Amino acid sequence: MTVFQRIKxxxxxxxxxxGAVVLLTMPEDGFVIIAAFIMVSLLLMGLRYLFYYFHxxxxxxxxxxxxxxxxxLIDLGLLTFSMTDEPRWALILYLLGFHAxxxxxxxxxxxxxxxxxxxxxxVDTVQGIVNAVVFFFCLFHLRSxxxxxxxxxxxxxxxxxxxxxxxxxxxxxxxxx
Numbered sequence: 001m002t003v004f005q006r007i008k009x010x011x012x013x014x015x016x017x018x019g020a021v022v023l024l025t026m027p028e029d030g031f032v033i034i035a036a037f038i039m040v041s042l043l044l045m046g047l048r049y050l051f052y053y054f055h056x057x058x059x060x061x062x063x064x065x066x067x068x069x070x071x072x073l074i075d076l077g078l079l080t081f082s083m084t085d086e087p088r089w090a091l092i093l094y095l096l097g098f099h100a101x102x103x104x105x106x107x108x109x110x111x112x113x114x115x116x117x118x119x120x121x122x123v124d125t126v127q128g129i130v131n132a133v134v135f136f137f138c139l140f141h142l143r144s145x146x147x148x149x150x151x152x153x154x155x156x157x158x159x160x161x162x163x164x165x166x167x168x169x170x171x172x173x174x175x176x177x
Contacts, residue, residue: 001171009167016160020153030149031088035080038094042077046070088145095148096138103131 001009019037023030049070057063083090106128113121134151141147 001166006167009163013160013163013167016156016163020156020160023149023153023156027146027149030152031091031145034091034149034152035083038091039077039080042073042080046073046075046077049073091152092138092142092148095151096135099131099135099138103128103135106131 023033026033047070049066053063053066053070057066080090080094106124110121110123110125110128113124138148138151
């Protein structure tokens with residue numbers, strides 16, 4: 001990881017912590033802020049994939065995947081923007097879908113890594129179990145928006161911690177002789 005990438009991860013982690021603290025201080029406007037954040041991030045990711053497609057992936061095998069993914073993400077971002085009047089159910093579905101998908105992917109990855117004998121299977125399995133617990137917690141508290149705000153902020157804190165730790169982690173440099 002280059003010095004610029006380390007600084008970028010550190011700044012992003014600090015901004016995520018600041019954003020989570022701001023969201024916790026204003027729970028009544030939290031849903032609108034979260035909806036705006038999700039909308040902007042989906043639109044930017046979609047534009048990034050479209051940019052990647054038009055500059056590089058259109059000449060690759062399977063490059064249309066990036067075109068379709070970019071269009072889908074932009075469409076999902078615009079759908080989120082159109083639902084900003086009542087964003088609660090859209091955000092609840094995003095949060096539930098994210099944790100359900102992450103649970104399945106992490107558990108499948110953990111099982112596959114255990115089969116191959118990789119030492120990281122425990123971390124992926126624990127992350128899958130935590131995502132399952134968060135999914136069921138959110139499923140049982142559908143009527144309370146405060147719990148969703150807490151879960152979203154906890155996810156922001158976790159993401160910030162991972163970015164800050166990775167910014168200070170030493171990485172091995174591979175030399176080819």
